[in-house]
Amino acid sequence: MITNENKKRILEAIATNRTNYPSDAKHAASLGISTSVYSAIKNGQTDKALSEANWITIARRLGVNLRGGIEWKPARTATFDYITKQLDDQSQYQTVYAKELGSAAAPTAGLHFTPELMDTIRAKGVNITEVTLHVGLGTFRPVQEDEISDHKMHSEWYSVSEETANLLKNALDYSAATGGLFDMTVAPLVSLWGITTDSPRVPSRSEIDALLPLVGSDHVHLDGQTVTLDAGCAVDLGGIAKGYASDRVAQVLGQYAVTGAAVSLGGNVYVCGQKPDGTAWSVAVQDPKKTDAYAMTLDLTDVFAVTSGGYQRYFTDADGTVYQHILDPRTGYPAQTDLLSVTVIGQNGTMADAYSTALYVMGEQAACDFWRHSGGAFDLVLITADGRVLYTPGLADSISQKGADYDFQEVSA
Numbered sequence: 001m002i003t004n005e006n007k008k009r010i011l012e013a014i015a016t017n018r019t020n021y022p023s024d025a026k027h028a029a030s031l032g033i034s035t036s037v038y039s040a041i042k043n044g045q046t047d048k049a050l051s052e053a054n055w056i057t058i059a060r061r062l063g064v065n066l067r068g069g070i071e072w073k074p075a076r077t078a079t080f081d082y083i084t085k086q087l088d089d090q091s092q093y094q095t096v097y098a099k100e101l102g103s104a105a106a107p108t109a110g111l112h113f114t115p116e117l118m119d120t121i122r123a124k125g126v127n128i129t130e131v132t133l134h135v136g137l138g139t140f141r142p143v144q145e146d147e148i149s150d151h152k153m154h155s156e157w158y159s160v161s162e163e164t165a166n167l168l169k170n171a172l173d174y175s176a177a178t179g180g181l182f183d184m185t186v187a188p189l190v191s192l193w194g195i196t197t198d199s200p201r202v203p204s205r206s207e208i209d210a211l212l213p214l215v216g217s218d219h220v221h222l223d224g225q226t227v228t229l230d231a232g233c234a235v236d237l238g239g240i241a242k243g244y245a246s247d248r249v250a251q252v253l254g255q256y257a258v259t260g261a262a263v264s265l266g267g268n269v270y271v272c273g274q275k276p277d278g279t280a281w282s283v284a285v286q287d288p289k290k291t292d293a294y295a296m297t298l299d300l301t302d303v304f305a306v307t308s309g310g311y312q313r314y315f316t317d318a319d320g321t322v323y324q325h326i327l328d329p330r331t332g333y334p335a336q337t338d339l340l341s342v343t344v345i346g347q348n349g350t351m352a353d354a355y356s357t358a359l360y361v362m363g364e365q366a367a368c369d370f371w372r373h374s375g376g377a378f379d380l381v382l383i384t385a386d387g388r389v390l391y392t393p394g395l396a397d398s399i400s401q402k403g404a405d406y407d408f409q410e411v412s413a
Contacts, residue, residue, distance in 0.1 A: 013062040132159035174354035175217040182358035183329040187236035200315040208332035243353025288340035297401035304349035308356035309341030346378030
């Protein structure tokens with residue numbers, strides 16, 4: 001365990017290091033802890049806020065040498081008959097990003113990471129999300145049974161950060177709101193199709209049918225920061241992560257009292273305040289039929305605008321059939337829809353991201369009905385396959401340019 005003397009040294013290092021960051025939030029992120037834990041440290045509540053693993057992680061990030069200053073105690077946990085020895089050095093398998101002391105194994109590559117390398121990765125704009133997998137010891141146990149089904153495996157679960165838990169909760173909420181048409185558990189199907197990889201292919205009906213039972217948010221069990229997935233399931237947060245990131249960007253801009261900014265995350269746009277000349281920001285909606293043209297332009301401020309469409313990522317099979325990347329969770333195939341693109345505009349980037357995907361899968365009529373039942377929670381632009389641009393009444397005064405190739409129609413309330 002960490003001695004009181006070493007805890008004092010770590011706290012002194014934290015205080016010294018604080019001057020390198022513009023805010024407590026940024027300093028907390030650099031230490032790998034939440035802002036609530038950081039506040040507890042400032043208030044002297046370290047024993048309640050920090051685990052042994054937290055102390056070690058912070059010490060490593062700040063370069064505090066703990067060698068010889070840690071008192072190791074053997075864990076009083078159940079020991080399975082094939083585990084015959086307690087590690088003399090409990091940190092032997094600890095990576096620099098490990099949070100819980102006592103890892104029984106670690107990917108070899110992970111042991112080469114250093115605090116300096118992690119900082120370099122962050123400096124390149126990589127967002128690092130921490131997930132703790134509590135691996136069952138059965139993972140390491142040799143199979144001795146004649147029937148593989150008789151081999152006993154112990155349960156496993158994940159512990160994630162508070163922020164990741166919030167992201168997962170949002171994904172579950174929007175899945176419920178859209179009747180499962182936004183669903184992060186399509187991950188096995190996404191991998192099967194490989195549309196966003198260099199080797200996409202059309203899987204067989206039997207392959208798709210084998211994976212469809214794994215799709216559905218009821219396979220994801222979230223209890224606080226503990227996540228359990230049913231066997232064979234996986235999650236893909238690609239349909240919501242950029243929206244969530246744009247919400248975080250908006251928070252940061254607000255913290256620094258930025259009066260005007262436009263941020264593009266590739267299909268996800270956030271605009272706040274006004275341009276330097278005092279006018280609203282011009283946000284263009286891509287023409288799905290022409291990569292170098294816009295279907296319309298909107299003058300917007302203080303909103304998120306997210307567009308989804310099948311024209312962005314796709315592949316063409318040998319017979320000329322085009323398969324786009326947005327899958328229908330109900331069928332396992334790319335969505336068959338009468339829409340070319342959906343743009344959702346609202347006050348929440350995460351919502352706009354999730355809804356743009358789901359409404360694209362729904363198709364024109366269901367998407368319009370969904371908007372009507374939302375009570376005006378967002379605005380909507382639909383570009384249909386038959387050459388129409390449908391927009392909700394809240395955008396009527398914001399349209400500054402209309403593409404000549406489309407028939408513009410206002411959606412009835």
